[in-house]
Amino acid sequence: MDSLTDVKTEKGIRTRFAPSPTGFLQLGNIRTALFTYLFARKNQGVFILRIEDTDKERSKPEYEKDILETMKWLGLNWDEGPEVDGGFGPYRQSEKLDVYEKYLRQLLEENKVFYCFCPEEELEIQRQYQLSQGQPMIYSGKCRDLSPAAAQENFRQGKKAIIRLKNNQGEKTVFDDLIRGRIEFEPGLIGDFSIAKGLREPLYNFSCVIDDFDMKITHVVRGEDHVSNTPKQILLQQALGFPTPKYAHLSMILAPDRSKLSKRHGAVPVREYREEGYLAEALINFLVLLGWHPEDEREIFSLKSLLKEFSLERVQKSGAVFNQLRLDWLNGFYLRNLSLESLTEKCLPYLIKAGLIKVSAESIPAQLIPVPTEEKWREQKYEISELSLSKKVSELSLPKKVEESQEIVEFDYLTRVVGLYQQRLKKLSEIVELTDFFFKDKIVYSFELLRWKEMKDKEIKESLSVAEKTLEKVKTEDWQKQNLETVLLAAAEKTGPKVQQADFRVKDRGDRGYLLWPLRVALSGKKASASPFEITEVLGQEKTLKRIKQAKMLLEKNNKTLFSCFARSNKS
């Protein structure tokens, strides 16, 4: 494609990402932003962020804040836009009303646009009629040739008007899409479309054309939903005498049933992915592979490496289904590749929010940036993203939330806890339910969980006693995973019934589960966890023995209940 090779040699590329602050940024928005950003950077161009807030009713400051925050979090830094003046501002459309009015007046004077007084209801009926007749749904042109005097009269009567372009499209409107190639639109299918509700109330297609010109945009990268806006914008550019930028339309992200991504599946604000504990790196990597692929078969990409490799030529034309499982896998991959210290720092806010670890309110300012307000902090009404940690966190001591003890949790201890679950984590938020038992004084679980296979209650108790005795004997200085494993394995092979080994060279040994399963459950209270060797090591001897005793008591209590039930039923 000629147009694509042009891009490579062309100097001074300027692109923009132009979201409207009418909702939180979604995956689809972000993918458009990412591709636009990569295209700009790859070609040494300028990446501009423009806030399209012409819709006064739906635009909200909190959404604009979300746009800026999300972009920064993902590392999609803009060269010009809010907070970064590049000389082509303002970058918020609501601040450019004078500019739009100027061009609108110019078009009015040149008789290229007209006031339309048709009531909305009438237009709606007309569209329905056209639909029923199999005709294209376009404006009839009723007010197009209204004389200035008639228009004035209408205004005097207080009638409301919008401004429409006098569409004189006589031939096909054509443009070469950088991704899709040539796209043609027959004349007669667009009509006199609306461009403003008033002199200071521009509509999307108009403000977009003005801004793209004003900001000297050379390449427009946007979603496929704008393909049919493109001929309208080209027509407007022609009316205004503006050059037409190059266009590249990206396909959409689809739900698993290939329908449009809806709130039901996947259309989740990006901020929620962040809250749940997805890494920006994983999200970027996931999204870029939704529609783009390098020349070889690599699948792991950092934003930095994409800067070198990305090209619009290799962008897919068809829509891509959003695949949560793949995102989870990628996030797990990035989590596993984090340094343990950095992973622990990322987990910390989740543990704090869950109340497993407490940081005193006084010490917050030094440790947490930015700081949630004290009230929010006490009521735990803050978001994880508000707890991003300072670099110094690894030097901190964090008081643990245990009423009866004054134990101090060292960062180093947290590192060891988190370390046990690094391979098991798909998202950061999971760290809470995975490791809560390390931070609790007493754990709660059903005694039935202690049972391995068909073990009898008595056997479970015996098994726990063996574990207890074995671990009691271990000297404090020998309380290390390696040693604990050796000792426990030796005991385990003696405890369980003999099991024939598949390999005849290996001597038959006891079913290790007889000892290890009840022990692991006694320590963790969970049916799935890290190995008992790892848990005992991190938990420490004192707590380990305490938990085993707790388990034995649970069994006894249960037997008593059973016995009393039995006694009662005997009586009757």
Add this chain to the structure above:
RNA sequence: GCCGCUAUCGUCUAGUGGUCAGGACAUCAGCUUCUCAAGCUGAGAACACCGGUUCGACUCCGGUUAGCGGCACCA
């Protein structure tokens, strides 16, 4: 309804006239194993359909079908 876009394993995709149609996620099986993961090994799994061009079509052309997007005084 009208216009436009799209079409390779379940999903994301590689592929540009001659390939055993490749990779990743997911699935299944095996190894490992006290559990859950992770890891390693292996397996199954696709060119929407119909015509045409050609010695030869996943690849080029036409049509059909299906999906998506748009047809606002939203963006």
